Amino acid sequence: MEFLRPTTWTDALAAKAEHPSALPIRGGTDVMVELNFDVRRPDVLLDLGGVKELGEWSPSNGSIQLGAGVPYTRIITELGERLPGLALASRTVGSPQIRNRGTVGGNLGSASPAGDAHPPLLASNAVVVAESVRGRREIAIDDYFTGVKKNALAPDELIHSVLLPLATGPQQFSKVGTRNAMVIAVCAFGLALHPRERVVGTGIGSAAPTPVRAPEADAFLSGELPWETRGSLPETVGLEFGRLVAAAASPIDDVRGTAAYRRHALSVLARRTLGWAWHDYQTGAWS
Amino acid sequence: MRVTFTVNGTLQEADDVWEGESLLYVLRERMGLPGSKNACEQGECGSCTVYLDDVPVCSCLVAAGQVQDRDVRTVEGLASGDDLDPVQEAFIEAGAVQCGFCTPGLIVATHELLRRDDDPSDAEIREALAGNLCRCTGYEMIIDAVRLAATRARTGVRQ
Numbered sequence A: 001m002e003f004l005r006p007t008t009w010t011d012a013l014a015a016k017a018e019h020p021s022a023l024p025i026r027g028g029t030d031v032m033v034e035l036n037f038d039v040r041r042p043d044v045l046l047d048l049g050g051v052k053e054l055g056e057w058s059p060s061n062g063s064i065q066l067g068a069g070v071p072y073t074r075i076i077t078e079l080g081e082r083l084p085g086l087a088l089a090s091r092t093v094g095s096p097q098i099r100n101r102g103t104v105g106g107n108l109g110s111a112s113p114a115g116d117a118h119p120p121l122l123a124s125n126a127v128v129v130a131e132s133v134r135g136r137r138e139i140a141i142d143d144y145f146t147g148v149k150k151n152a153l154a155p156d157e158l159i160h161s162v163l164l165p166l167a168t169g170p171q172q173f174s175k176v177g178t179r180n181a182m183v184i185a186v187c188a189f190g191l192a193l194h195p196r197e198r199v200v201g202t203g204i205g206s207a208a209p210t211p212v213r214a215p216e217a218d219a220f221l222s223g224e225l226p227w228e229t230r231g232s233l234p235e236t237v238g239l240e241f242g243r244l245v246a247a248a249a250s251p252i253d254d255v256r257g258t259a260a261y262r263r264h265a266l267s268v269l270a271r272r273t274l275g276w277a278w279h280d281y282q283t284g285a286w287s
Numbered sequence B: 001m002r003v004t005f006t007v008n009g010t011l012q013e014a015d016d017v018w019e020g021e022s023l024l025y026v027l028r029e030r031m032g033l034p035g036s037k038n039a040c041e042q043g044e045c046g047s048c049t050v051y052l053d054d055v056p057v058c059s060c061l062v063a064a065g066q067v068q069d070r071d072v073r074t075v076e077g078l079a080s081g082d083d084l085d086p087v088q089e090a091f092i093e094a095g096a097v098q099c100g101f102c103t104p105g106l107i108v109a110t111h112e113l114l115r116r117d118d119d120p121s122d123a124e125i126r127e128a129l130a131g132n133l134c135r136c137t138g139y140e141m142i143i144d145a146v147r148l149a150a151t152r153a154r155t156g157v158r159q
């Protein structure tokens, strides 16, 4: 095995071009588990830990450009107001030790259907910025997940950052797990209200081969919400929203839960997060 | 490969490190620092917790090569000589140690919590220690120990 330690992004891209089979590692919270248990034996490890710019974020045109290597802990402490959905999801990842190392870039790299960053990225229409020596490519989050633990990256590409529109309305995230800390989600749900556009964004985790949206639920709710009056929501709206979210999932039975349970839990998560988000909208300073 | 990094204030060198090796392995097997425990090697138990550049991490999930030129502080680096760190003393006094396997990781996690906040609520204590499993104590005495260490950190009193 070779261990490459580029210190600049240019060198990292050159290394990936030269060794397309190299396995990138940043936080290592997915990669090291696989190495420790002999699940993987890459011929080259490409340590991105020394590439400073991956650990930075900056405002950019109404969005935050979030470096692929910013750990969850910093998303929670530094971006909670601007990216509330992602910050809420980050709070549920693993434990403090895991959040201190784990990154959104790594979550996207693994592309697990259970990745907790994914529902908020879907709900807020994020864009994945991939780069290679051939240039830069912006991948809409809808086109990023291509199968179970598969993504749209080319062999010579690395994730540079994620573009996340600044929240213009309330965002929520909720997940069901068997205990409070350190759980892979049985199912998870992210919700973003976009009051300017009068639309709703959703993201479902752990309930289909990839993270998915619930487009019919989005369309239904966008039309039903009393955006103008900020009036209270009839219970039937929440119930129907929950039903449509559950219908958008295609869960399986596995050790963490049955498909039927997942559908039921998703409908509850959808209804609850809607209640919280709508309350925030009614009482908050959103315009 | 060779990895050079600072451990508990001293510059150390490890030779012939296998590229997929963890920091935990290097600390225990190459540097003779068995304080960090190896239980799960998958980030679940926290018994291998160390500071990496002042941030608590699971050393089993850090590739050895990733600590080149960086700063690691293990539980061994918290006491000064025979003087235990106040967190270590509080764990002993509160009876928070039974088999002791989880203790080093819990000490590092507690040490970091109290550096940030010397008056944590019980909920904050539980959240800060959520990455550290104990098979023996049932956690109540561990939480007592954290409260004791916090009180002493606030009041500066050590009996």
Ligand SMILES: Cc1cc2nc3c(=O)[nH]c(=O)nc-3n(C[C@H](O)[C@H](O)[C@H](O)COP(=O)(O)OP(=O)(O)OC[C@H]3O[C@@H](n4cnc5c(N)ncnc54)[C@H](O)[C@@H]3O)c2cc1C
Pocket (backbone or CB within 6 Å): A023, A024, A025, A026, A027, A028, A029, A030, A031, A032, A033, A048, A068, A069, A092, A093, A094, A095, A098, A101, A102, A103, A104, A105, A106, A107, A108, A109, A110, A114, A115, A116, A117, A157, A158, A159, A160, A182, A183, A184, A185, B042, B043, B044
């Ligand atoms: C105990 C434990 C609990 C966990 N709990 C959760 C949880 O609750 N929710 C959750 O979502 N995840 C959880 N995880 C999984 C993991 O922490 C996350 O997936 C994390 O986001 C991975 O980030 P990382 O930087 O550590 O990735 P790494 O392990 O460094 O990399 C992960 C993958 O991404 C690739 N990669 C990394 N950076 C890049 C890049 N810039 N460009 C291209 N590819 C890249 C790697 O090659 C690898 O395939 C847990 C893991 C552990 C060990």
Ligand code: FES
Pocket (backbone or CB within 6 Å): B037, B038, B039, B040, B041, B042, B043, B044, B045, B046, B047, B048, B049, B058, B059, B060, B061
């Ligand atoms: S041995 Fe590292 S977390 Fe268990």
Ligand code: FES
Pocket (backbone or CB within 6 Å): B096, B097, B098, B099, B100, B101, B102, B103, B133, B134, B135, B136, B137
């Ligand atoms: S005292 Fe035995 S595992 Fe905690």
